[in-house]
Amino acid sequence: MGGPSGWPALISLLLVVAILFFCSAISIDEARTQLLMREKMLQLGGQLVLTEQEELANERLMALKKAEVVQAMKIQNFPPSIHFFQAKNLIEKSEVFSILKKMPKGAALHVHDFGILSMNWLVKNVTYRPHCHFCITPKGALKFKFAYPTPPTPMPAECSEWVLLEKYRKEMQNVTEFDYGLLRNFTLMTENPEVDYANQNIVWSKFQSIFFTISGLVHYAPVFRDYIFQALEEFYQDNVLYLELRAMLLPVYELNGTIHNQEWSVRTYREVAYMFAKKHPGFIGIKLIYSDRRLKNVSFIMKSVQTAMMLRATFPRMVAGFDLVGREDTGHTLYDYRKALMIPILQGIKLPYFFHAGETDWQGTSIDRNLLDALILNSTRIGHGFALTKHPAVWADSWKKNIPMEVCPISNQESSSEPDQERDQMFVVVKKPGKN
Template sequence: MNLLFIISILFCLFFSNIILLPLPFNQYAYMLAREQIRQHDRGVQAQNNLNSKEKVVNLYLELLQAKEYINTKNYFYPSRPIETELENIIKSSFYQFLTLLPKGGNLHIHEFQVLDRKLLLESIKNSPEYDLLYICDQNDCIKNKYHLRYYKDNVPSGWTKVKDSNWTISDIIKKTTLTGILNELKTPIYSTDTEGRWNVANQYGVFNFYDDLIRYNVTRFNYMKLVLDQALDENIQLLEFRRGFFGKLFYFDANGLRIPINESEELDLLLKFKQDYILKNPKFIDFIFLIYSTRQLSKEQIKIDINNLINLQRTYPDFIRGYDMVGEEDQGHTILFHSDSLMNAFNYSKTSNESFDLFFHAGETNWPENHLPSNYGDGVSTFENIYDALVLRTRRIGHGLSLAKRPDMYEYIRERQIAIEVCLASNQILGYVADLRSHPGIVYHRSGIPIVLASDDPGSFGYNQLTIDFYLATMAWGLNLADLKQFAWNSIQYSSLLDDRKTEGFRKWENQWNLFIDSSYTLACNQTFPNVIMNISDILPSYGPYDRSINVTLFGSGFEIAICKSIICKFGEKETNGIFLDINEIICPTPSIHNDLSTVPISIVINNETFQSGLNYKFVSSLSVIDD
């Protein structure tokens, strides 16, 4: 036989991911083959990386998740438009539990689109700024009706003082958040009409709502404190804000005139604010900025933006960490169109001592790769933004939905450890993925591509921070605690923090994680189940060798009563220690030596209470296994 052929066969056997399975010609071989696949799958899901306490908390999470499935199976929230189900999700006990989970960082958020608008408006209502707050409620006073601004005097026509009007905070939210607007439309927009949903958002000024309010220096820092406080309330410790350029901040002088604050002054104020906040809230890790331009801009303007950014980043290398291009990807210029200027940014990144990188929105589209949806006539499809983002060595990919169509690229992305920023709620409300059970993020995750869960524009959409996305992912994808822990870990590992800050970030997150595990472990172990009846419905295999131990799986329901309790498996009168696999499966190892060939009843004992299965296990003399 050809030597090269033999070597290639050996290479495949030793280095491929192929699972060699026995042929299932009998039940014993079937069980072995099935268990090999499951062990491989658990390895992919990282379940084996949980410690003993975490495994108990994972069972508790699984139990809460199962209850949520039962409660919502007829109107499963991740498969329905989020604008109709948002309130139901937030009220659920499973959502409330997930708020407690330390999530690490939120790495894909637009700074002025983060906060639940109700919180900001209530804050303004209880401040002196409420006397300055006006709403445009006429069609001709500004481009976007239902916009808010501050005025001290010289109020233009069409603007109404909110304090003296019939406007309530609830009314304003309905007119200015995408969930509120979609629910008020007389003619609904189809759940996959991406262009229609973007058009409504732009028509109503959804993404510009905060602009003027947050440019006022008093509201600016009140807003930032609310954002950070709310992040900590949802156990988020790191925020990477995408935002436009600095230098638009102002304050009112004694005559009511707006006096501008330049970009250096603004950044210095923000740095001081951050230092003070972390001093008062030591579990918070950091907030940093990725500066963006909108992709609709001309080549000349992008060139100017990048040159300005480079000059600013040299002065604030720990605070300004990267660059992106944003806006509706299908209706803006491609990365290739701006490649000359972006190469300048890339070249700078290689001389910045790892203080600056590129982070591109890319693949936020559901169009085929040969379709050219943009009106800008760039000559390449939106899909190809993925190519150019990779060429420019993007550190992370924002959204990356179209990557699902090119699994041949997964290995390249895995090898280079490029994380995908997955924003489920955003992708659904903007019409890219109607049913989140089909979202490609789970495929990326199971394929070994690092992903981080992020929230994009939650305030503009009508909710707050990141727990919504964790809820949707956990329910739609059937995630476990190991998955959620991995996402949180990824959010620090693939953040743009410098190495020393990253080490400190991991320490702070691990402290919070351990506290969460301890408290959740106590919750799990203190449960009572007065109305739950354990039922063992089947075992696999039902026979096995008498002269060595194998694992027998017990299937059934009501196993949650065994959480935090010892499990004894009985094969007749012989006992072994059981293993709680999940709320529907318990593993019972057979006795290592059984003296005779016999059939015995199987039962389990939990805290001295015996549960009969009504099923038998047979010890046999020999079993054959044939490899495929």
């Protein structure tokens, strides 16, 4: 190899090395392609076979999506990476979002009775109705009541004197600004969420004050009916054809002071949904998940479980089951309520549960261990389940039992307990392929 006679051997060696390198490169590319294909097959919808038209539609949608990602990388402002309140306007301008709005959604399975339509409707429609009065509590919260001629005079410690809203507006110079102020009282939206909601106590306090404020509007019987219909209309416009609502079924009142019970409310939900379905092709319907607050003591929850059993027996096609709602980390755990929640099974009655559980990243606490008890109590679905990634055994058993997670990223961002400002969001549905 030191002289001319060695050149053929050198050339042969170099050729072998080149061939080996080339073959190695091919095997790396093949392995990479195969791995990417396996990942795609395991993704949601990865095993679907698209028709020719669907392929074209998918190409169009993916092109728009990639363009938005490229633009976001240029300006370093990607809507999913920032607070929803600041991203909302950007999302609504998105071409991808405009297409998604038109696509069928199927069902909305995690919505609450007081948060199912735009608050603009309450301001522009409901607060302009006759006999609507308001007062202000010592803590500055608005309270509404429909009454004729006026509601009973409240105690000073409860509220200020009642004011007829129609008369109040007539005396104002800037009604538009007043209505905008009402809207701010009806929603969490703010331009500076990190400042206005510096911790979870503040955001939950605001959250609860909103429900307190709008309850007097929504629980007026004529509004209650219209509220349900309008909510179904807004969901239908977004191609949502079926809903399951967490509903506390609080008393509904008439102008003359008559108070309706829970059975009346369930019948009203059923009647409005039936009427809506007659006018809207393809609409499937609604079911209610009767709910109570997890702040109450065990004796009250025992009564609530019994009420849920009664309502489900009376309205088997309308009442889906039972849940506990409210702030998870300051409320009672599912384990605290075990005596109440075992009542149905001890009586041989099937009452499906749809528990909120594990909406936290405080690992090893009673909060994230709600997931364990939700699983043990055979919850039909689990609301949020953010902590699922910290519980591999629960994850595995949920998969075996086919218990889906109701994933709510925006709610996780807004109202769950969190030790860090920076957090990952879980976009996972624990659900076996091919199952309902």
